[in-house]
Amino acid sequence: MDSRQRYQILLNTINQYNTGDIGITRVAYTNEEQACTQEFMRMCKAAGLESRIDECGNVIARREGRIKGLPPVIMGSHLDTVYQAGKYDGVVGVTAALEVIKRLNEKGIETDHPIEIISFACEESARFGISTLGSKAMTGSFDKEKVRYLKDRNGVTLEEALSLCAFDIDSVENADRKGENIKAFLELHVEQGPVLENEHKKIGIVTGIAAPVRFSIKIIGTPAHSGTTPMNMRNDALLGASEIVLELEKAALNEQNYGTVATVGVLDIQSGAMNVVPGEVEVKVDIRGTSLESRQRVLDHLNRTIESVGRNRNLEIISEEIISEEPVLLSNEIIESIQTICNEQDISYKLMPSGAGHDAMNMVKLCPTGMIFVPSFHGLSHHPDEYTDLDDILLGIDILEKVIIHYSKKDSILHGNK
Amino acid sequence: MDSRQRYQILLNTINQYNTGDIGITRVAYTNEEQACTQEFMRMCKAAGLESRIDECGNVIARREGRIKGLPPVIMGSHLDTVYQAGKYDGVVGVTAALEVIKRLNEKGIETDHPIEIISFACEESARFGISTLGSKAMTGSFDKEKVRYLKDRNGVTLEEALSLCAFDIDSVENADRKGENIKAFLELHVEQGPVLENEHKKIGIVTGIAAPVRFSIKIIGTPAHSGTTPMNMRNDALLGASEIVLELEKAALNEQNYGTVATVGVLDIQSGAMNVVPGEVEVKVDIRGTSLESRQRVLDHLNRTIESVGRNRNLEIISEEIISEEPVLLSNEIIESIQTICNEQDISYKLMPSGAGHDAMNMVKLCPTGMIFVPSFHGLSHHPDEYTDLDDILLGIDILEKVIIHYSKKDSILHGNK
Numbered sequence: 001m002d003s004r005q006r007y008q009i010l011l012n013t014i015n016q017y018n019t020g021d022i023g024i025t026r027v028a029y030t031n032e033e034q035a036c037t038q039e040f041m042r043m044c045k046a047a048g049l050e051s052r053i054d055e056c057g058n059v060i061a062r063r064e065g066r067i068k069g070l071p072p073v074i075m076g077s078h079l080d081t082v083y084q085a086g087k088y089d090g091v092v093g094v095t096a097a098l099e100v101i102k103r104l105n106e107k108g109i110e111t112d113h114p115i116e117i118i119s120f121a122c123e124e125s126a127r128f129g130i131s132t133l134g135s136k137a138m139t140g141s142f143d144k145e146k147v148r149y150l151k152d153r154n155g156v157t158l159e160e161a162l163s164l165c166a167f168d169i170d171s172v173e174n175a176d177r178k179g180e181n182i183k184a185f186l187e188l189h190v191e192q193g194p195v196l197e198n199e200h201k202k203i204g205i206v207t208g209i210a211a212p213v214r215f216s217i218k219i220i221g222t223p224a225h226s227g228t229t230p231m232n233m234r235n236d237a238l239l240g241a242s243e244i245v246l247e248l249e250k251a252a253l254n255e256q257n258y259g260t261v262a263t264v265g266v267l268d269i270q271s272g273a274m275n276v277v278p279g280e281v282e283v284k285v286d287i288r289g290t291s292l293e294s295r296q297r298v299l300d301h302l303n304r305t306i307e308s309v310g311r312n313r314n315l316e317i318i319s320e321e322i323i324s325e326e327p328v329l330l331s332n333e334i335i336e337s338i339q340t341i342c343n344e345q346d347i348s349y350k351l352m353p354s355g356a357g358h359d360a361m362n363m364v365k366l367c368p369t370g371m372i373f374v375p376s377f378h379g380l381s382h383h384p385d386e387y388t389d390l391d392d393i394l395l396g397i398d399i400l401e402k403v404i405i406h407y408s409k410k411d412s413i414l415h416g417n418k
Numbered sequence: 419m420d421s422r423q424r425y426q427i428l429l430n431t432i433n434q435y436n437t438g439d440i441g442i443t444r445v446a447y448t449n450e451e452q453a454c455t456q457e458f459m460r461m462c463k464a465a466g467l468e469s470r471i472d473e474c475g476n477v478i479a480r481r482e483g484r485i486k487g488l489p490p491v492i493m494g495s496h497l498d499t500v501y502q503a504g505k506y507d508g509v510v511g512v513t514a515a516l517e518v519i520k521r522l523n524e525k526g527i528e529t530d531h532p533i534e535i536i537s538f539a540c541e542e543s544a545r546f547g548i549s550t551l552g553s554k555a556m557t558g559s560f561d562k563e564k565v566r567y568l569k570d571r572n573g574v575t576l577e578e579a580l581s582l583c584a585f586d587i588d589s590v591e592n593a594d595r596k597g598e599n600i601k602a603f604l605e606l607h608v609e610q611g612p613v614l615e616n617e618h619k620k621i622g623i624v625t626g627i628a629a630p631v632r633f634s635i636k637i638i639g640t641p642a643h644s645g646t647t648p649m650n651m652r653n654d655a656l657l658g659a660s661e662i663v664l665e666l667e668k669a670a671l672n673e674q675n676y677g678t679v680a681t682v683g684v685l686d687i688q689s690g691a692m693n694v695v696p697g698e699v700e701v702k703v704d705i706r707g708t709s710l711e712s713r714q715r716v717l718d719h720l721n722r723t724i725e726s727v728g729r730n731r732n733l734e735i736i737s738e739e740i741i742s743e744e745p746v747l748l749s750n751e752i753i754e755s756i757q758t759i760c761n762e763q764d765i766s767y768k769l770m771p772s773g774a775g776h777d778a779m780n781m782v783k784l785c786p787t788g789m790i791f792v793p794s795f796h797g798l799s800h801h802p803d804e805y806t807d808l809d810d811i812l813l814g815i816d817i818l819e820k821v822i823i824h825y826s827k828k829d830s831i832l833h834g835n836k
Contacts, residue, residue: 193646210645214692225799226681226704227628227773228611231670233797238682239667242660249657252649263644264656265692272684274632274702284692286644355645379651381643 003103004394010095013039014079015087023384024087027152028080028122028133029057029161036079040094040119047101049117054175056137057121057167063101065114065408071181073111073408074367075100075400076118077189078134078359082126086386092374092393093188094119100401111408113183120359127152127161135359137175139366144169182367184334184407184414187360188400189371190388194379195352202395203349204373205338208290209361210259210353211325213299215285217244217306220316223271223279238269238278240315244305248285251301259353260289262298290327290353327353328361333414334370334403341402347395356381368414372399421521422812428513431457432497433505441802442505445570446498446540446551447475447579454497458512458537465519467535472593474555475539475585481519483532483826489599491529491826492785493518493818494536495607496552496777500544504804510792510811511606512537518819529826531601538777545570545579553777555593557784562587600785602752602825602832605778606818607789608806612797613770620813621767622791623756626708627779628677628771629743631717633703635662635724638734641689641697656687656696658733662723666703669719677771678707680716708745708771745771746779751832752788752821759820765813774799786832790817 017036018024026033037059044051044061051061062072077093097117104111121134128150136142148169150158159169196204221235245264252262266284285302289295303319310317335351342349354371363369374396377387406412435454436442444451455477462469462479469479480490495511515535522529539552546568554560566587568576577587614622639653663682670680684702703720707713721737728735753769760767772778772789781787792814795805824830 191646192643193648194642194651195646195648198651212645212693224612224797225610225774226683227630227679227706227775228609228613228799229679229773229797230611230613230677231667231674231679233612233616236667236681238663238685242663245656245660246664249649249654256649259648261645261647261649263654263692263695265644265687265694265696266690267656267685267687268690269683269685272686274681274683274704275630276683277681278683286692288645355647356643357645379642379647381646 003099004390006102007095007099007394007397008390010043010098011087011091014091014095020084023084024081025083025085026079026081027083027127028124029127029165033080034165037119040079043098044117047098048105049101054138055167055171056134056142056175057165058134058138058175059119061117063115065112066110067112067410070113070410071183072114072116073183073404074116074118074185075187075404076120076359077187078120078123080122080124082124082382084384086380086383088190088386088388089381090123090189092190092388096188096393096397096400099397100404103401109405111405112410113408115404115408123359128158131357132359132362135362137172138177139362140176140178141362142172144172177366180366185360185363185367185369186334186400186403187358187371188396189358189373190381190386191373191376192356192379192381193376196350196373196375197377197379199350201348201350202375202392203342203347203399204352205335205342205349206330206354206371206373207335207351208327208329208353209358210288210290210355211327211357211361212286212288213295213324214322216320216322217283217285218318219281219283220318221279221313224277226275226277229277234277235314236277237281237315240309240313240317241267241281241283243309244283247305248302251298255289255294255298258289258291258294260287260291260294260298261355262287288355290329292327328364330360330364330370331368331414334368337403337406338370338372338399341399345398347399370403372396421517422808424520425513425517425812425815426808428461428516429505429509432509432513438502441502442499443501443503444497444499445501445545446542447545447583451498452583455537458497461516462535465516466523467519472556473585473589474552474560474593475583476552476556476593477537479535481533483530484528485530485828488531488828489601490532490534491601491822492534492536492603493605493822494538494777495605496538496541498540498542500542500800502802504798504801506608506804506806507799508541508607510608510806514606514811514815514818517815518822521819527823529823530828531826533822533826541777546576549775550777550780553780555590556595557780558594558596559780560590562590595784598784603778603781603785603787604752604818604821605776605789606814607776607791608799608804609791609794610774610797610799611794614768614791614793615795615797617768619766619768620793620810621760621765621817622770623753623760623767624748624772624789624791625753625769626745626747626771627776628706628708628773629745629775629779630704630706631713631742632740634738634740635701635703636736637699637701638736639697639731642695644693644695647695652695653732654695655699655733658727658731658735659685659699659701661727662701665723666720669716673707673712673716676707676709676712678705678709678712678716679773680705706773708747710745746782748778748782748788749786749832752786755824756788756790756817756821759817763816765817788821790814
């Protein structure tokens with residue numbers, strides 16, 4: 001059986017674990033997802049790996065190296081999904097890692113460093129509204145009191161869900177591996193965006209992860225009768241909101257070279273009705289970029305817009321930060337290694353930020369970290385129609401294999417994260 | 419007791435009929451509203467009027483004229499309210515009409531023509547989503563099959579509600595007075611807008627009623643991940659919607675001299691979420707004006723905008739008309755009579771359209787019709803804080819009294835509606 005056939009079976013086997021009618025639903029800490037995790041551990045065992053589950057539900061499968069005492073080189077991603085997901089997303093990264101091991105086994109390659117595969121627990125925020133729980137726990141940033149009572153759509157708390165899977169929320173922090181020496185972490189993932197497809201590139205080499213800064217902006221005018229209020233006597237909150245929405249686009253378009261993006265995904269008119277001039281509107285803004293300077297220029301433009309729209313339209317505008325995460329830069333040395341490999345193989349690639357969050361953004365706290373993207377059909381993500389061509393995945397696995405082989409040599413050098 | 423005291427008591431008595439905690443709630447065809455109607459009939463009787471209730475629940479109270487066989491001059495408005503209404507709105511017009519009769523009685527004035535007061539049933543759309551039911555019935559435009567099963571918020575149909583008040587929906591059309599000869603109809607109403615207050619005018623002389631044309635506009639783009647989709651690869655439906663909202667304002671501002679107004683009061687993002695580029699947005703547009711040509715220019719601009727936004731942003735935009743009512747022009751002769759009276763009394767006035775619908779807009783089918791507005795504090799309407807100064811109402815009653823006296827003379831001439 002060739003790698004292609006073998007990998008296809010691997011992917012199909014994982015995706016048999018599915019509780020949904022439409023697409024794939026394999027949500028964190030459910031019976032189905034735990035059964036899938038067990039299946040994956042059996043697969044790892046069949047490939048000669050020792051595996052264990054840590055206190056947070058992360059699976060850690062290990063292939064020992066030739067030289068005792070060297071730190072591991074790690075690959076991984078996650079097996080959990082959103083509701084009505086596709087077949088790719090994190091699954092690709094986990095199954096790719098196992099396929100790399102199978103290839104090494106097949107070729108009889110022993111490595112100096114041990115190699116690990118991690119299947120991270122609860123990467124998706126779909127169930128509890130919080131993402132990358134497993135990698136947070138592993139990197140010492142799991143705050144149990146902040147998450148204990150988070151509830152899923154059925155009212156089950158995270159604490160209860162963990163307990164039903166035989167995990168104890170008060171022990172989760174023991175999954176922390178910050179004290180350990182780890183050589184590198186690599187994550188293969190589908191792009192979840194349209195860039196590689198549009199630019200006809202096969203591989204995305206991720207330079208950083210563009211964590212969001214988010215705002216709620218309340219625009220307060222005066223509700224009025226749509227028929228009896230002349231145009232020049234209105235304080236229409238929606239008109240102010242519309243100007244803000246369009247100016248935000250303009251600001252982000254100016255920062256395209258930096259990959260910064262800005263989105264208004266939520267706009268609510270309070271007591272909206274056809275015959276009422278909107279008196280209050282809330283918009284929610286999401287701005288992302290790996291360059292803090294670029295993100296700040298968008299923010300500055302947003303704030304100037306808020307000021308001028310408020311003044312010109314006589315609206316009160318209140319902007320409140322919901323979240324502000326620091327963008328994460330990935331290891332330049334790993335980026336260069338992947339670039340070298342792509343160049344040697346004459347494979348088209350693009351250096352690009354990741355606009356979505358990944359376990360890799362936590363793993364930078366433990367070790368030099370890299371990410372490889374493979375193309376997503378039409379950029380569809382978290383959707384039943386999400387699709388990545390098998391050949392594109394296999395090309396991603398080729399690159400991942402070569403990077404892992406490179407860094408699992410004793411004399412390959414990694415200085416740090418920057 | 420002077421007119422001021424007498425009128426204040428009249429207004430207060432009506433507003434004692436109220437089922438709400440906040441503001442006034444006296445919704446059509448409820449026990450409270452029917453009790454109020456009975457109270458009003460007792461008041462009419464005390465003022466020497468004969469009154470009856472027609473098949474739709476309209477109260478018609480009549481003061482006979484000196485000369486037999488002359489058509490009546492009619493005044494009126496409505497006693498029903500929206501939920502959590504104020505104390506003014508239609509109540510002012512009905513009570514003002516009764517106060518005019520009391521003044522005539524007090525002064526011993528007999529008129530050539532008979533005078534009628536009508537308290538129209540179910541003017542507000544608050545309960546069944548359809549407005550001016552009573553005046554529709556009286557003017558032959560009540561379509562029983564279209565409204566029979568309209569439901570209120572408790573699931574009670576209009577048919578059932580009528581029946582509980584001892585009215586039979588199959589008899590309502592008998593309230594039609596189209597065959598009758600009627601000399602004129604006059605309605606005094608609060609402005610429900612800020613124009614008189616802002617322009618320091620005491621009386622609004624209504625030139626026409628700006629019925630709305632309404633559209634639902636669906637803007638269809640592509641939902642996408644807010645982090646992973648570069649700005650230049652988006653088809654953001656909200657950005658298209660925002661351009662439409664702002665262009666609509668521009669178009670209406672250009673038509674300010676015609677009093678045309680345009681409003682987007684509803685904007686819904688389908689599956690709106692902070693991390694999703696909006697894939698589909700629906701906006702609802704309300705355009706009103708008494709000039710059909712002006713309204714059409716706004717519509718033309720809207721349609722050109724839809725076309726260009728669709729093309730430039732690669733969005734599919736589907737516009738669907740929800741309702742299109744013809745604006746109604748009121749009697750020029752009555753407008754001129756009111757103007758003359760205001761000029762003689764040195765009372766400030768403004769010729770203005772009504773942006774809201776009124777029973778008067780149906781009554782134009784029966785006879786020459788006029789409307790008098792008195793100022794609304796801050797333009798507040800359908801709101802517990804709705805307010806009109808008592809002195810302003812009394813000034814309106816003065817004008818109404820003079821108009822009624824004028825037209826109830828046999829030799830006062832009215833040629834028709836235009």
